[in-house]
Amino acid sequence: MSITRSLLDAVRAEMDKAALKELRSVSIRVGELTAVEPEALRFCFEASIKGTPFEGAALEIEEAPLRGRCKDCGNVFRMALFERNCAGCGGSSIEIAGGNELDLVSMEGV
Amino acid sequence: MHEILIEKKILARNDEIAARNRKALSGKGVYAINMVSAPGAGKTSLIERMAAELKAIGIGFAVVEGDLEGDFDSRRIERHGIPALQITTGRACHLDAHQVSHALPWVFAQTGIELLVIENVGNMVCPAEYDLGEDMKVMVMSAAEGDDKPLKYPAIFAASEVLIINKTDLAPHTDFDIKMARDNALKVNPYLKVFETSCRTGAGVAEWAGFLAVAVRGKR
Numbered sequence: 492m493s494i495t496r497s498l499l500d501a502v503r504a505e506m507d508k509a510a511l512k513e514l515r516s517v518s519i520r521v522g523e524l525t526a527v528e529p530e531a532l533r534f535c536f537e538a539s540i541k542g543t544p545f546e547g548a549a550l551e552i553e554e555a556p557l558r559g560r561c562k563d564c565g566n567v568f569r570m571a572l573f574e575r576n577c578a579g580c581g582g583s584s585i586e587i588a589g590g591n592e593l594d595l596v597s598m599e600g601v
Numbered sequence: 602m603h604e605i606l607i608e609k610k611i612l613a614r615n616d617e618i619a620a621r622n623r624k625a626l627s628g629k630g631v632y633a634i635n636m637v638s639a640p641g642a643g644k645t646s647l648i649e650r651m652a653a654e655l656k657a658i659g660i661g662f663a664v665v666e667g668d669l670e671g672d673f674d675s676r677r678i679e680r681h682g683i684p685a686l687q688i689t690t691g692r693a694c695h696l697d698a699h700q701v702s703h704a705l706p707w708v709f710a711q712t713g714i715e716l717l718v719i720e721n722v723g724n725m726v727c728p729a730e731y732d733l734g735e736d737m738k739v740m741v742m743s744a745a746e747g748d749d750k751p752l753k754y755p756a757i758f759a760a761s762e763v764l765i766i767n768k769t770d771l772a773p774h775t776d777f778d779i780k781m782a783r784d785n786a787l788k789v790n791p792y793l794k795v796f797e798t799s800c801r802t803g804a805g806v807a808e809w810a811g812f813l814a815v816a817v818r819g820k821r
């Protein structure tokens with residue numbers, strides 16, 4: 492999966508910046524509304540780091556829920572998939588306020 | 602042991618290159634669309650059909666094709682007098698902004714171009730996340746697929762501005778329900794503009810091309 496390659500490229504750049512030699516763990520955030528399936532990503536990550544300097548590094552995945560923001564009252568709420576009504580005011584102008592994340596959060600190494 | 606806080610988008614590098622592509626295209630007055638779909642949804646046939654319609658409106662365009670291998674699709678498009686460049690992605694299942702950046706000098710060398718059509722690799726997953734620098738993402742699904750596809754792959758439908766339901770001529774012969782597909786897509790993304798086309802009969806292509814022409818001309 493290409494996302495894994497992009498992730499490893501980003502990790503490599505950050506390690507160079509911090510002058511780390513060895514990666515112990517990397518922590519990422521994956522939104523519910525991305526095309527990335529966390530378990531598939533984990534499988535692909537583990538397969539991709541075999542035989543590389545990253546071998547043995549742990550991948551921590553934090554899943555970010557889909558959230559909506561009501562354009563009428565500003566209420567931000569946990570959105571069931573494709574729900575379009577605000578629980579606060581009943582308004583139906585909802586914009587996506589979270590769930591699109593594909594973030595490199597942190598990493599540990601020596 | 603060091604713990605480093607990063608808080609960056611994983612695709613930050615791709616997004617930077619996409620932003621540069623967008624600026625370069627805009628500087629040359631070229632509007633770009635990124636067409637995504639599952640394999641076999643009929644994107645190439647749709648582009649062939651669009652050629653005549655856009656020519657009638659007077660919009661010149663070029664096509665950049667992402668393909669796993671070969672140049673079969675670009676030769677099909679060139680037969681309609683449309684310049685087409687094939688990018689072979691090898692093992693990658695989608696185009697990225699970097700690959701598109703290498704195609705831009707070719708695009709800018711074409712004469713009379715107002716529109717760049719980027720035909721992405723047939724795949725419903727990765728293209729949802731990789732910005733190429735396009736102005737409009739266009740999802741093409743065919744009536745040979747399931748009408749519940751928007752619910753199974755919401756990310757790509759949520760990221761698109763336009764949905765084209767293609768091969769509508771097949772719908773009577775399958776259990777594909779066009780209205781159900783449309784409703785499911787709008788549930789995921791209520792802002793989607795939906796068109797129904799058939800490349801066999803040509804139905805709906807003029808309407809889609811007309812909408813696209815307004816968007817292209819609106820950028821100037």
Ligand SMILES: [Zn+2]
Binds near residue numbers: 563565578579580
């Ligand atoms: Zn509200």
